[in-house]
Amino acid sequence: MNPDIPLQLLGGITAREFLRDYWQKKPLLIRQAIPDFESPIDADELAGLALEEEVESRLVIEHGERPWELRRGPFAEDAFSTLPEREWTLLVQAVDQFVPEVAELLEHFRFLPSWRIDDVMISFAAPGGSVGPHFDNYDVFLLQAQGKRNWKIGQMCNSESPLLQHADLRILAEFEESAEWVLEPGDMLYLPPRLAHFGIAEDDCMTYSVGFRAPSAAEVLTHFTDFLSQYLTDEERYTDADAQPVSDPHQIQGDALDRLKGLLAEHMSDERMLLTWFGQFMTEPRYPELVAGEELGEEDFINSLQDGAILVRNPSARLAWSEVDDDVLLFASGQSRYLPGKLRELLKLVCSADALHSENLGEWLADEDGRDLLCELVKQGSLGFADE
Numbered sequence: 001m002n003p004d005i006p007l008q009l010l011g012g013i014t015a016r017e018f019l020r021d022y023w024q025k026k027p028l029l030i031r032q033a034i035p036d037f038e039s040p041i042d043a044d045e046l047a048g049l050a051l052e053e054e055v056e057s058r059l060v061i062e063h064g065e066r067p068w069e070l071r072r073g074p075f076a077e078d079a080f081s082t083l084p085e086r087e088w089t090l091l092v093q094a095v096d097q098f099v100p101e102v103a104e105l106l107e108h109f110r111f112l113p114s115w116r117i118d119d120v121m122i123s124f125a126a127p128g129g130s131v132g133p134h135f136d137n138y139d140v141f142l143l144q145a146q147g148k149r150n151w152k153i154g155q156m157c158n159s160e161s162p163l164l165q166h167a168d169l170r171i172l173a174e175f176e177e178s179a180e181w182v183l184e185p186g187d188m189l190y191l192p193p194r195l196a197h198f199g200i201a202e203d204d205c206m207t208y209s210v211g212f213r214a215p216s217a218a219e220v221l222t223h224f225t226d227f228l229s230q231y232l233t234d235e236e237r238y239t240d241a242d243a244q245p246v247s248d249p250h251q252i253q254g255d256a257l258d259r260l261k262g263l264l265a266e267h268m269s270d271e272r273m274l275l276t277w278f279g280q281f282m283t284e285p286r287y288p289e290l291v292a293g294e295e296l297g298e299e300d301f302i303n304s305l306q307d308g309a310i311l312v313r314n315p316s317a318r319l320a321w322s323e324v325d326d327d328v329l330l331f332a333s334g335q336s337r338y339l340p341g342k343l344r345e346l347l348k349l350v351c352s353a354d355a356l357h358s359e360n361l362g363e364w365l366a367d368e369d370g371r372d373l374l375c376e377l378v379k380q381g382s383l384g385f386a387d388e
């Protein structure tokens with residue numbers, strides 16, 4: 001993707017300009033980012049998803065049994081018939097994993113790394129519906145899909161910002177409005193992390209939130225050290241074969257800290273381990289139970305492809321790749337695999353293509369390593385045969 005082509009999605013600026021001036025920095029309102037956008041799913045279908053066991057959903061009712069009542073899905077079929085006329089919101093997480101037409105929307109965001117994308121959350125609100133003024137710790141693009149929503153933005157927040165007393169929702173106690181817009185279908189608002197925002201439905205209103213993910217420093221440290229620890233033996237320990245006599249046996253001296261810093265630095269600077277952990281971590285599926293592979297012999301696999309079968313990415317799978325020296329490293333749904341550098345173009349194809357078939361795979365099917373890789377990805381569940 002050429003980063004210097006002006007994009008309608010970004011209001012006529014280029015991806016390079018957007019990243020330089022707005023990304024993680026300041027909000028951007030884009031009128032008709034996706035002109036005449038029509039939601040591929042309607043309110044009833046969204047409510048239908050919220051009945052499903054494997055789908056994460058929430059209802060926020062402003063004047064429910066208590067103020068800002070939160071109910072968690074999956075919901076019973078009659079859950080929606082008893083709602084008030086106004087001032088409630090249904091939120092459904094990761095709709096892209098269940099509705100392929102919603103996943104296609106993510107193609108517009110290919111100027112950002114795919115592993116930074118979390119999910120497409122869709123909310124439907126009755127008139128006046130809102131989840132209250134709040135902030136998120138991640139970037140979000142809010143695409144208006146149906147009806148109108150009034151968006152107000154406020155101050156930059158952090159974990160010290162005062163919140164209302166609420167067991168489940170993080171609603172800001174103070175909101176300092178700095179701008180306000182009404183978004184219509186196709187309009188989109190980009191918000192950087194921690195910017196307060198407050199969206200109120202003007203009528204029956206559907207909004208798509210393309211959310212991004214960035215691990216916290218605490219997550220990086222916890223998970224990376226857990227990962228490293230699996231490869232360390234019990235005999236790798238603090239050592240002080242260079243110790244000097246101590247003047248006070250109760251004092252921890254600087255040389256002990258230096259030895260600890262050395263031990264930490266040795267492991268923390270292992271780039272190969274860091275990359276392996278990071279790729280696995282960032283491709284962990286949101287719903288691992290939806291990435292179930294199938295038993296498959298390589299011969300049957302090749303025959304199927306040659307008979308015209310089409311391989312598609314499991315919408316719940318996440319894929320990424322990287323390079324280490326002359327090798328390439330594939331990350332697929334939380335697992336990693338070193339592969340010979342000659343497979344680089346195949347990895348790119350596997351990560352980017354909507355569909356793989358004998359035509360676009362071409363010579364890769366004649367390559368033993370290539371065949372093996374494709375077959376393994378089907379067995380692992382990241383790829384699967386499309387239904388006929």
Ligand SMILES: [Mn+2]
Binds near residue numbers: 134135136197
């Ligand atoms: Mn938000």
